[in-house]
Amino acid sequence: MACGSTAQAQVGTWKDYMAYYDVQDVKKGGSVLYVLASDNLYSYNEGDGSIQTYDKVNGLSDCGIAKIEWNRSVGKLIIVYSDYNIDMLDAKGNITNLSDFYSATISGDKTVNNIYMSGRFAYLSTGFGIVKVNMRDNEISDTYNLKFRVDYCYIDGNYIYAASSTNGLYRAALSDNLLDPGKWSRVGAYTPRSYTVDADLLATARSHRPDGPKANNFYSMKFKYGNLYTVGGRYNQTGDSQMPGTVQVLNPEDGEWTVYEDSIQDKSGHSYIDALCIDVDPTDHSHVMVGARTGLYEFRNGRYVRDWYCQNSDLQQAVGGSVNYTLVTSGAFDGSGNFWFANSQSTSQSLWEYTAGGKMVSHHKDQYMDTDHKFSFAHVHSMMFDKDNLLWFVSDYWATPYLVCYQPSTDATNVYKNYVNEDGTAVTVGGGARCVAEDLNGNIWVGTNAGPLFINAEDKTLSPDKMVFQQYKVPRNDGTNLADYLLSGVDVMCMAVDGGNRKWFGTNGNGVYLISADNNTQIHHFLSTNSGLLSDNVQSIAINPKTGEVFFGTDNGLCSYMSDATATVDKMDKNNTYAYPNPVKPGYNGPITITGLSYNADVKIVTSNGTLVAQGRSNGGSFVWYGTDLDGKRVASGVYMVMTTTESGDKGTVCKIVVVN
Template identity: 50%
Template sequence: MYMRKRPLVTLLSLLMACVTAMGQAIGQWKAYLAYHEIQDLEKAGNVIYVQASDNLYAYNTNDNSVQTFSKADCLNDCQIAHIKYNATAKKLVIVYTNYNIDLLADNGEAVILTDYQNSTLTADKTVNDIYMNGHLAYLSTGFGIVKLNVKDAEISDTYNLGFPVDYTYIEGNSIYAASNSAGLYQASLTANLVDKSQWSRVGDYVPKQAEDKQDLREAVKNANPGGPKYNNFYYIKYEQDRLYSCGGAFIASIINLNHPSGVQMMHDGEWSFTQDNVGEITGLTYVNTNCIAVDPNDPSHIFTGDQSGVYEYQDGLFVRCYNMDNSPLMGVIDRGNQLDNNYMLINGLCFDEEGTLWILNGQTANNSLVAYHDGTFTTHHKEVLMVDDNSTSMAGLSGMIKDSDGLLWFVNYHNNGSSFFCYDPIHDQITAYKQNLQNQNGESVVGYVTCIAEDQDGNMWLGTTLGVYYQSHSQRNETSPVVLTQVIVPRNDGSNLGDYLLSGANISCIAIDAANRKWIGTKGTGLYVIDSDNTTEIHHFTEGNSPLLSNTVFSLAINNATGEVFIGTDKGLCSYMSEAVTPNEEMTKDNVYAYPNPVRPGYAGKITITGLTMDADVKITSSNGSLVHQGRSTAGTYQWDGCDKNGKPVASGIYMVQTATANGEKGTVCKIAIVR
């Protein structure tokens, strides 16, 4: 049996970590989970465990404190289906929707049992209920009963009864299995319960009487675990020191999540939400917010692209909805018929340098691109944005971004013409890249184009359903054929051969950090981090090897001031604190410093020097001037492991950090005190 223990991150360990101004250490994960909808509660002494929005928090009735739990700290998985406290073993049994099981002890240590998830059973493994008897837990499943020894953290027996069991209970010397489809079955606890013949039908099914937990609900009504309202993060963006997110998503024939509309915003660690009764006001279907644009002059003034039009909000309050009734925007054409305001494809919004909002309007009769400025709409429809038979505009027009030159880029994520486009809003000119897409070796680009991002070299990176490419500045004039670069990663095995970067991966999103590294999210294979050389894989995070919530990554956004990378998945939002922060223009004694400082005995993490310029030269010397370590910064930071050039930990003392710019100009000096 496989078990993995994850201790709760303690306050001491957090204090010992090298933390950023936001309190998150470089290399540390954080989960931003919803706890809005209470689903179940379990009392454990003075603690009440609360399952809410498929997540978990604990409320201490003695001091009114709240503690949240997640895969980023002590739990081993996410999306909780059931919880039940075993008072004998003093452990909370947590069953996840993917059939993994965590046993959370009172001291915060979680042990995962993967045997049930990994079992080769072909029957329905859904857990319907948990019943406690002493140190044992009986899991009612889609095929029978699983007996779990909570004290010893092991599965003791599996009773395959051949029918779904809704709940189990024990009376006297008998165990009962209640099934809505098969009736009530009974067996003696002393019998061989694995043998189905030992079970006999003794009555009809009676629904389980719900346990009255109103007193527990009353006890936690003032608890505030914080977090977002929903775990839906199809689209996220970080602008003006705020994280904006929406749940999505509606692209015809591609995706329809049908999540509630609206925007969830985080600023300084606090969440706020747009008005949620908008559907009642407009009378329109209020689902599937696909994208967000933030007024560059007012971070509280936002626009969203929804299934029923473009919505405007000010300070979180609904202002108006723009649709066919009050704008040039048009509804979807379906089999020759134009649908009403409840069916619109708005999957791209972006402000240009002049403060004009640009809107993509897909699958319409004769509309594709609309501008909105100072209360006035202007249509800029382009014939090149129509499908080949000119029946409608392209259905997958999406992912609009503004590049460093003020040009607007977007893709057509659809099977009716995989392509991407560059629009010049100043001259009202569009360049289409949709004819014969191929790589530098003449091989056709297959799969749909899903997303686009600009790196610091001006290259436009394109994600497709079967890999990743980029278009350099020199390739922009090549429109027939469209030639893209598909990076070849050397095998370094003496064969002089290489493989295409992430070939075959279904790319969903791309973000570029301050060090020009590419963060590439996928549907199904997790998150990749590719170095600025475009070939070196720095990280490949999966839900199996990291606290990443899911291998399906919908969206990415980066706070370059802190290095925090936000990751929107189909199971919620998490983040990873990278070392890449925006570099300074110059290094001074006021902006270059190291942390933790002093480095105290027992500290095993890395020491971070921050405030550096791009690719700065860093030399660390002892107090007598001997060189002990040197290297170059990653964007605005550098990390030192506290070891000398031979890999041995340095002795106690004062160490000097001497910096210089990439072109050799002298920077500044800071000191690090190390106590062994």
């Protein structure tokens, strides 16, 4: 029996899931429309009707596009990013990066306010002056530091003009030394110029948008029952900035997005902003609960059902907040379909249960109060049930960086306020306890601004005065018998555990770490500069256990990495176990993944006459082979047998991989 699929993404590949909903600008280059939408770029060819998206995976140097402009003289599009990086895109799809402006140290604001084309040159009006770019040769020609904001510039006759909303209208003769600010003179007052996109181009662009999410906001995510469920959260997680309530669900099988009903203010009677948490009812997958800055929301089949906030229920608004500040910051369903959630920063409420029977039950405890500020724990995050039906959550707040364990069956609770490691050293958690997760061994991991800590499975019900938190010691292996704490000092914002019991840590400003199951090896450290990661600020992580695809919600949007670990299966058979790509076509030298394996399965790959060419143990439910023999040489064309055995020695399935050189 041959086994395999060619459609699944290959191990080690990246993918972006960018939004193209909000069309911001359209530039026409011949028969192609280049569209800036939701700070991302796509093109629509009016001739053949094709749509092409552009992102970091297929060649762009950055993300978060601020401006685009087409140069007819050289047939190129200039792309200016919000961080001042610059790309050039020609009509054939070739992309060239100009990083000089991005890396240049310039006194003044580098924000590009406008782009003006003249011949082969693009003139960028910035917060400090004008940057002249030679688009034919892909280089910056000159920088005119005028030491004032330039809103737009233009050439008229023998003069170049710089219009400044702060300083007025300046000009200089093109024959002068434009690098000398003294050659520029004020010739009038500033006249604002408005820019509107051509209505016909705008309509065409909107009717030919690529598929994708509605917004690039992925504050919190969960992969449940074959789908990725996401909420938008707080914009940049700072201050009182508001984000319209957003629930976006991805079906990875067909790549389709479902956006939940979001214009519900008229139905609810109050604002719906800053969706912060989401979970799916295990007894009814159409039933979804969402917590937000403005209360608790119930959805069925993506449609709004009802909500609870401080004026229509016993939920309380946050201390000092308005009606639209009923904080439901984290929540989770238990196995019976009861939804548990936090009502944060209120005077006498904290933990609630919305039962499967439709009742609201308070489980408030005095231990859940911040006595200094006189409100319940702030910024509650990562609420989850472990394998023993214990409810865990953290307070991601500098004043109360606490870990909480609640036992629904007994109504008992433990609040861990002090983090003392196995060496008797107090771990200073000043920024907050960011997240909590359970590994496959039942250990409870806590992400903090001081790095990850964990509680051994057998200790997790210990009282706070007896609890010892583990900081895993990674041996240096340099002959000194010394060790270092795992990711000590790294601000861990989120984490997930894959099918191989490996830990994925998302950080604040330091990208993503993948740590081995035994915690001794750093397998990957992905940064935006060395991988397809969109940003080094990672807000959420979720994993598709079937395929091993790891999703990263960043402050620049959603991306994913196809890892080499999937969830294990109980039985290896022809329905579960397969390889991809299969057949392996000529010229392909990438990974060949066998998936659908049991935990720690023994895998042997042999020729048709029984010669062993590769062997090893499964990583979770997967095993990766690169088409080489035991000496590292490329195997010959032929049919290769995959033979598996369970950890206990029972024979698993046998399938075939066809290799064509």
